[in-house]
Amino acid sequence: MIAAILAAPYPGFEAPDPAHEFSPEPIWSFNLFGLDFAINRLTVLSWFASLLLLVFLVAASRKPKIVPGKLQFAGEGFYGFIRNGIARDVIGPNGIKYAPFLATFFVFILFHNLMGIFPLAMIPPTGSYGLPLILALIVLLFYIGVGIKNQGLGTYLKNLAIVPGVPPAMHVILIPLEILQKLIIRPFTLSVRLLANMFAGHLLLTVFILGGVYMLSQPAMLLKILSPAAFLMALAMTFFELMIQTLQAYVFTLLAATYIEESASGGH
Template identity: 65%
Template sequence: MIAAVLAQQPYPGFEAPDPAHEFNPTPIWEFTLAGIEFAITRITLINWLAVIVVLGFFIAASRKPKVVPGKLQFAGESVYGFVRGSIARDVIGPEGIKFAPYLATFFVFVFANNVMGIIPFAQVAPTAKFAIPLFLAIIVYVWYIGLGIMRQGFFTYFKNLVYIPGVPWPLHFMLIPIEIFQKLLSRPFTLAVRLFANMFAGHLLLVVFALGGIYMASQPHLTLKLLSPFSFALAIAMAFFELLVQFLQAYVFTLLAATYLQESVSDGH
C-alpha cells in the first residue's frame, strides 16, 4: 500500500491520493454481455483469489480424510466444527446441524474476503465494496424467507414474523408496521451495511496512519520526521486489530444469518 502511495504521490510537496480510489479502481477489462456492461477490476481479481483460496483449502483438507487428522484436515474440521457447534447448533438448535455446511461457507467466504484487507499486494477487502455484502445479504434474505414459507406456509410465516402475541390489540397498529419494516425491509440493508461499514472504515484507518507516516517523513521539520515511525508503528498495530475485526464481522454476519434461520424453523415460537 505504502509503495503504491509513493508511486502516485506528486513531488515536490505532498498531495495524498484519494484513499477511496481503491474502492473504485480503473477497470482492467470491460465487456458487454446481453446488452449489459461488465468490468473486471482489481477488487474482482482479489475476490476471485479469495474464492480460489477457500475452495483450495477445503478440497485439500477433505481430500484424504484420516481417523487421525493431519494439520490441514484438523484445520478444516476445526473451522467447520466451530460454526457447527457455536453457531448452527447453539442458535438454531439440533435442527441447525443440517444448515452447518451453508453457514460455514458463509463464514469462511466472508472472512477470506475480509482478510484480504491486510494481505500484502492485495490490501483491500472486497467486502469493503458495498455490492458484495449486499449480494450476500440478499442470499440470506431469500434463504430464510423461502425456508420460512416452506416450513410454516405463506400466511402463517408472515403472521408469526410480524405479529407479537400478548400485546394489547391497539398497539398492533403501531407494532406491526415496525415489525414489517424491521424484519422484511431493513434486514438485508442493515446486514450488508454492518459488514461493509466495518471493512471500509478499517481500511481508511490503515490508509490514514500510513499516509500520516509518509507525510511526516516527507517534511523538512525534524520533529515530524522523528514522529513518522510512530505513525507507521500505529499502522502495523491497526493491521493486527483489523484482523480481529475481520474475524468478528465474519462471525457476526454468520450468527445473524443463523438467527434469521431460527425464526424460519421455529414455527414462530
C-alpha cells in the same frame, strides 16, 4: 499505492483518496444481454479470495485421516466451530443441517475480509457495498425459504407480520413495521454492518501508513524521527484489523443463524 506516493516529486505530497479505492476504474467493461458489466480491482480480489478459499477447502478435505494434518485440522476446526458454536447453540439440535450453509458464509466472508491485510491487496472486497448486499440478500431468501418450508406459506406470512398478544387496533401500525423490519431493515443492517467495519478498517490503516510516509518525506528531522511511530501504529492496527475481520465474519454468521432460527420456529 505507497510506491506511487514515494515517487511523488518533492516537496509535494499527493496522497490518493482511500475511499476512492472502493470505486476503482474498470479493468474491463462489456455488455451482456443489454446490461453493462465491469470488472475492476475489487472483482479480481474477490476472485482471488474465492480461489484461495477453494484451494484451502480442497486441500483440507483431500485424503482425510483419523489423525488430521494441519490443513485438515484447520478445516475441521472452522466447521466444528460454526456447527457447535452457532448452528447448534443458536438454532438448536435441528440447526446441524444448516451448519454447512453457515460455515460456508463464515469462511467466505473471512477470506474476503482478510484481503484488507493481504500483501499487495490491502483492501477488502467486502468494503464495497455490492458484495455485502448480495450476501445479505442470500441470507434473506434462505430464511424466508426455511420459514415457508417449516411453517407453511400461510402460517409463515402470519407470523412474519402479526405480533401476538397486542390489541387488534395496534396491528394497523405493527404489521407494516414488522414487514419492513424483517424484509428490508434486516438485510440492510446486515450488509451495512459488514461494509462499515471493513471500510473503516481500511481507512484507519491507510491513514497511519500514509502518515508515516508523509513524515518520512518531510525535511524536518523531528517528523522523520516520529515517522516510525506511525508505521508501528499501522502494524498494531493490522493485528487489530485481523481481529475485527474475524469478528465481523462471526457476527454476520451469528445473525444469519438467529434469523434462520426465528423463521424455522415461527418465533418473534
